[in-house]
Amino acid sequence: MRASRFFISTLKEAPADAEIVSHKLMMRAGMIKRLGSGIYTYMPMGLRVIRKVEAIVREEMNRAGAIELLMPVVQPAELWQETGRWDKMGPELMRVKDRHGRDFAIQPTSEEVVTDVVRTEIRSYRQLPVNFYHIQTKFRDERRPRFGLMRGREFTMKDAYSFDRDTAGLQRSYEIMFDAYTRIFTRFGLQFRAVAADNGAIGGSGSHEFHVIAETGEDALVYCPDSDYAANMEAAEALAPTAARAAPTQALTKTSTPGKQRCEDVAALLGLPLTQNVKSIVVVTEGEEENGAGKQVWLLLVRGDHDLNEVKASKVPGLAGFRFAGESEILEWFGSPPGYLGPIGTKKPVRVVADRTVAAMSDFVCGANETDFHFTGVNWGRDLPEAEVADLRNVVEGDPSPDGKGVLAIQRGIEVGHVFQLGTRYSEDMKATFLDENGKPQLLQMGCYGIGVTRILGAAIEQNFDDKGIIWPASLAPFEVVLCPMGYDRSESVKAEADRLYEALTAAGIDVILDDRGERPGVMFADWELIGVPHRVVIGERGLKEGKLEYQGRRDTEATAVAVDEMAAFLQARLA
Structure with missing residues (x-):
């Protein structure tokens, strides 16, 4: 290529709306041009990089035995209604109507469409396993598009979908894709880490995320330097303390803490370590529960220096779909404004769940459900009933590794790929079956595997730049x-x-x-x-x-x- 026959449009300064390094540099290097909120034109220089990414992805997917097809961007609502995702996806799913008033989705992903393909094409176990993939435009109506290609509304993704006859076959397909992803990111020339992850709204069982390591990454990656353990913050287990809970040494005392609502301020006032304080978080679930009432108020307890992990909390039986309580609800159930809440003497009964660390504490401090007062010297069994116990918190550096081989460390990363074992999540809803050796219908076991093609560009830049600009790995550079x-x-x-x-x-x-x-x-x-x-x-x-x-x-x-x-x-x- 000769520069005189190409299009080069560099800028000395980044536009004012460019926030992070990759966004600024891609705009300045003339790789993308903003058309609307979260929507970009890929200029010739940027498109060359995208094509390099796609070529590597395509080569490794083909090498792994996946078969390329191309599914439509616009998809009938009926398919999404079959799986219930038409309503569950919420406003991120862009919905449109055609001239006849029929509903369609601008696809953010293609589980429904590929399952529809397979249920009409796959009849016998002899046709399995099969893995279809495509590289296609996606659209997710982000509430707050930002960071250029990192969190845009329109983007390009490679999504693949495997279909197997049983869980053993699914696990083999999953391992094949995991290995293919490892080769892909190695060929990209990027430092990356695969971590165990939560499946989230997509459903299914096991999953792993692939992250490009970058200090500017939105995600916290948890790993053990002395072993192979790695997980994202949502999935990383915080083990219960190994030491037995100490016996009480203090009397329960109602202590004045005027104007001190934060655990840090209470600890400073009382001259106690923050680790002796307990943080109270009130959440609500709606719908039917044991006594038939429509609302259940819960009190979640974590240590003062720890943070609630909302994904873990949502996995506590009964807490799926919880929301945080409003101030009026807190006053109704606790008789006190936020900042002075605790499990002792609530105005109405609440369901208490304590984090594993809190369950092992003695002589701790918590709110007294009265403005300007906290209890000190609180002990389980003596001052309040033993609570339900669950892993509710984010891990912190230095926590013991769940595999028992060291302690945990944390680094930042940018998610660029995700592999899921979906099982029968979609095949059951959409009645996607095959006939086994005995001629009996069986549900297909499904996996799905995504790579954010255009997101790779932003992630690669966040990992590779200096004060002069971008530093592309040779495999991704617009020109070598x-x-x-x-x-x-x-x-x-x-x-x-x-x-x-x-x-x-x-x-x-x-x-x-x-x-x-x-x-x-x-x-x-x-x-x-x-x-x-x-x-x-x-x-x-x-x-x-x-x-x-x-x-x-x-x-x-x-x-x-x-x-x-x-x-x-x-x-x-x-x-x-």
Whole structure:
């Protein structure tokens, strides 16, 4: 490619609405152009990167035995109604009507459509296993689109769906996809980590997320440096303390704590460690429960220095779909405003669930359900009944690893892939069956596997940048090599060598761009450093007189002189 025949549109400053590094640099490098909230045009430079991502994904999916098809963006509501997701998805699912008033979804994912394909095409166990995938546009109506391609509304995703006859087959398909994803992210040249995850709204059983490691990542990844244990924060188990609960040593005392609503402030006032305080969180579930009432109020207790893990809380029996209580509800059930709440002496009965750590505490501090007062010296069994116990909190660094092989560490990551074992979640709702060896219908076992194709761009940049711009891994870069001739339009010798090297690299299959625009060196270098091409060759008259060209890798601090006739082989070795 010659730069004069390509479209390069770099900016010195990022638009005001660009928030994070990847968003700013992609806008400045002319890779994306904002059309609307969370909706972008992929400009030629950015599209080249997307195509590189897609090529690697496609090669590894095909290598793993998956079969490509292409499912529609617009999908009939009836399919989504079969699985119940038409209502469960909420406002993120973009709904439209055609001219006849029929409902359709702008697909955020394709479980329903692929299951419909398979239930009409797969008849016998002899046709299994099968794995279909596509690379397609998706749309999710995010409440607050932000961060460019990291959390846009329209994006490109590779989603694959495996179908097997039994759970053993599903697990084999899952392992094949897990291995394929590992190869994909390795080929991307990115530092990544696969972590155990929660399935969330998509349903099913086991799942893993693939995260690109980046300090700016939204997600906390939990891992053990001394073992293979890794999970996201939502799924990481916080083990119960191993030591037995200590016997009470203090009397229950109602203590004045005027104006102190936060655990930190109460602890400071009383001269106690924050770890001696208990935080009270009130949540509500609606609908039928044991006594037939429509509302159940719960009190969740976590240690003062710990944070509630909402996903874990939602898995406590009876707490699925909970919401946080409003202030009027808190006053009705506790008789006190937030900040002074606790499990002793509530105005109305509440259901108490204590985190494992809280259940092991003695002589602790909690609210007295009266403004400006807390209880000190609180003990289970003596002062209040033993509570239901569950893992309710986020883990923290230094917690014991669930596999017993060390302690936990935490790093930040950006989720770019997710693999799920769905089981019969969709095949049961949509009656997707096959006939076994005995001619009896059996439900298909299903897995699904997604990669955020366009999100990879943002994640890769968040991991690879400096004050000059993007630093692409060679496998993802819009161009692998840029040739920067000094005075291409003025020097015959420079032009001749630039053209010769360009032709040689192109013939060798190297993705090279020749900057023949005639720009000043400073402008030319700044553009390509911003765009992030990993290998640069400078061709100048002075060097040619000495039989040398200048090579500089994007991460290199200095250039390297290479003989003119050795440069092509030198670059091939670097790229290999």
